[in-house]
Amino acid sequence: MVMIPQEEWKSLLDKLDRLAEMIENRNASDRDAEWLESEAARKQLGVSPKTWQNYRDQRVIPFSQIGRKIYVNRADLNAFLRSHRIGEVK
Template sequence: MPKSLSNSYSNNTQPPFMLLIPQEEWQSLHEKLDRLTDMVEKTQRDSSNCDWLESEEARRLLGISPKTWQNYRDQRLIPFSQIGRKIYVNQADIDNFLLRHRIGEHR
């Protein structure tokens, strides 16, 4: 290695590693990464648009009355957000609540 390159690396680091791969392999890998990036971005867009439910929808999903819903909020059984008088609940929090209260099969 030329002296100028060897001086730029400390004892603990290695010089950059270069790898030659055929162009078609590189293109295939690049296309797969592009598709993966698109899938992640779409998932993030989809989840950000439908994660939050209003109180009425949350109550309907849980099959509970407005009074029971109020008790759940008072007891902080399900996290929620409030803007003015509007209550919003994250779908994932409802799913977690249902999983925590799931009754397994009897054997």
């Protein structure tokens, strides 16, 4: 059995809480850095292929194209969704 003074124990718990928060924040930023293929992005938005094509034609959501493959950054997709969020009625 090991005994640790209460203040040191609290300090250790605080450090563990900060570490857990840093890991959560890092995981969230990693998800935002992920690139989705066009079809996955379209399905996440729940729009038809024609609407998705219109979004790309009008540059509504930034995307990258390599050859015939289209990729969308998850952070851009999330920003688009946030900008089109409709708040609650009060």
